[in-house]
Amino acid sequence: MAILVLGGAGYIGSHTVDRLIENGYDVAVVDNLVTGHKAAINPKARFYEGDVRDKDFMNQVFDKEEIEGVIHFAAFSVVPESMEKPLKYFDNNTGGMISLLEVMNAHNVKKIVFSSTAATYGEPKQIPIKETDPQVPTNPYGESKLAMEKIMHWSDVAYGIKFVALRYFNVAGAKPDGSIGEDHHPETHxxxxxxxxxxxxxxxxxxxxxxxxxxxxxxxxDYVHVLDLADAHILALKYLQAGHDSDAFNLGSxxxxxxxxxxxxxxxxxxxxxxxxxxxxxxxxxxxxxxxxxxxxxxxxxxxxxxxxxxxxxxxxxxxxxxxxxxxxxxxxx
Ligand code: UFG
Structure with a gap:
């Protein structure tokens, strides 16, 4: 059975696809290549170009592939841009999640690992930030991802779709052999x-x-290396495969x-x-x-x-x- 990686041509997605393949997983990638790069996708993964909000396209991918679980990176993630274009963020990020969960549920796929963010906490009341601390975002990017976490929670309650939300802090670095890395246009990090x-x-x-x-x-x-982050996704997948309940984890140093x-x-x-x-x-x-x-x-x-x-x-x-x-x-x- 395959793991479907949404946004697998992006910075963190492509490093995770690479680590999944190194660990023997069968991987399919969906990416609309708006911010991702086809050349970043490990050639051993099957690639489908399209948008997570396009339900016909997504249904075709789920019909064709035998998907065990989904890892979701297909979101816009630039904090300052989200301040200027909040609706772009709610449409792609939050809207994309609704679409995805509908397709997953229709195909009886019940496991999702989600790329969430420290931006869901907003201005913290205490440092270090714990997973149980209040989530009060200070920008639309964080708000769009918090909404995605909540949508997954209620989809678990209603349909039994189990999720792990990984709340990343600041990601940096590249695969040490230099074959894949970070390439955004424009760069803001x-x-x-x-x-x-x-x-x-x-x-x-x-x-x-x-x-x-x-x-x-x-x-x-708080900076974390992209490959350490990639490995956390594989561990989160194993956690769900072992039948554990939905949960959220911070990923930082x-x-x-x-x-x-x-x-x-x-x-x-x-x-x-x-x-x-x-x-x-x-x-x-x-x-x-x-x-x-x-x-x-x-x-x-x-x-x-x-x-x-x-x-x-x-x-x-x-x-x-x-x-x-x-x-x-x-x-x-x-
Ligand atoms: N910064 C500068 N000059 C620059 C660019 C950034 O001073 O030219 C500063 C920012 O103001 C900030 C720090 O560098 O203080 C880090 O900024 P980044 O844009 O690299 O990262 P953010 O902290 O804004 O956001 C990143 C991710 C988010 C994630 C967040 C969680 O992009 O997706 O980390 O900590 F939510």
């Missing part, structure tokens, strides 16, 4: 932007705000790094000066996000291999140096 400056593609980094209530005034985030510290780490790793200036705050940014991640370690048996941001940045820099133009498919269609 801190680590790849810092590395674009290191590579001479941008003149300087602008750090968004240095007047936050943090040790150096810049935002603090439980250590915070400020934006300034990340810049210093990247200067160390690359040996480049990486010019930077301070700018105003970016709308929708919580001050500090650090995960309590013992639940995933204890219940899923998750053991992240990359526990040092220097190592994480090193793998991202290796990808950048070997792929200066990313996948070199600006329209995502190669």
């Amino acid at each position: 801190l680590v790849p932007i810092i590395l674009q400056v290191a590579a001479g593609e941008r003149d300087e980094l602008t750090i968004f705000g240095d007047d936050y209530d943090t040790p150096d005034g810049t935002n603090v985030r 439980s250590t915070g790094f400020s934006n300034k510290q990340m810049l210093d780490a990247a200067r160390d790793v690359t040996g480049k000066p990486i010019p930077a200036k301070m700018g105003p705050r970016r709308a929708g940014d919580p001050s500090t996000l650090i995960a309590a991640s013992d639940k995933a370690r204890k219940i899923l048996g998750w053991k992240p291999q990359f526990d040092d941001v220097h190592e994480i940045i090193k793998t991202a820099w290796n990808w950048k140096e070997t792929h200066p133009k990313g996948y070199d498919d600006r329209k995502g269609n190669q």
Whole structure:
């Protein structure tokens, strides 16, 4: 039986497809290639190009494949864009989930691992953030994903579709052999932007705000390597295959790094000066996000291999140096 990966051509999706195949799974991928890259998909996976909201297309995929479970990455995920275009996020992310669950239920597929986010917590009341803490998003991206978690909960109650929601903190890095990595157009995330400056593609980094209530005034985030995240999806799948109940898990390192510290780490790793200036705050940014991640370690048996941001940045820099133009498919269609 196959595992269906939605959004398997994206950054985290493609690394997860790769790890699933390395672990002997039979994998089918659905991606509309709006932000994903065909070249990122491991060629051993069967690829279907289409949109998760297109029920006719999705029904055809579910008819053709014998699907045991679904891993869902097919969501827009840029916080600042969601502030400007909230309906785009509710349509694709939340609307896509409703469509998907209808198709899953019609085909009696009862397991889903979902790419959720720390952005569902909003501005935390306490650090580190526990899974049981209040979820009060400060941006439409987080709100769209919180709604998706709730829709899965009620679909479990009504139809018995079991889910694991994995709430990611900040993901970075690339497969260490440099064959796949992060390639967004436009790029908005801190680590790849810092590395674009290191590579001479941008003149300087602008750090968004240095007047936050943090040790150096810049935002603090909890970074996790993309392959450790990929492995957590496989463990979540096994957890559901073992018949456990629906649940949510944070995926982070439980250590915070400020934006300034990340810049210093990247200067160390690359040996480049990486010019930077301070700018105003970016709308929708919580001050500090650090995960309590013992639940995933204890219940899923998750053991992240990359526990040092220097190592994480090193793998991202290796990808950048070997792929200066990313996948070199600006329209995502190669
Ligand atoms: N930042 C800068 N300059 C830049 C880009 C980013 O200072 O040019 C700062 C941001 O203001 C923030 C930090 O770097 O303080 C990290 O920003 P990212 O855009 O890399 O990541 P976010 O923390 O906004 O969001 C990421 C994911 C979300 C996820 C969230 C959870 O994109 O999907 O982590 O922590 F929800």
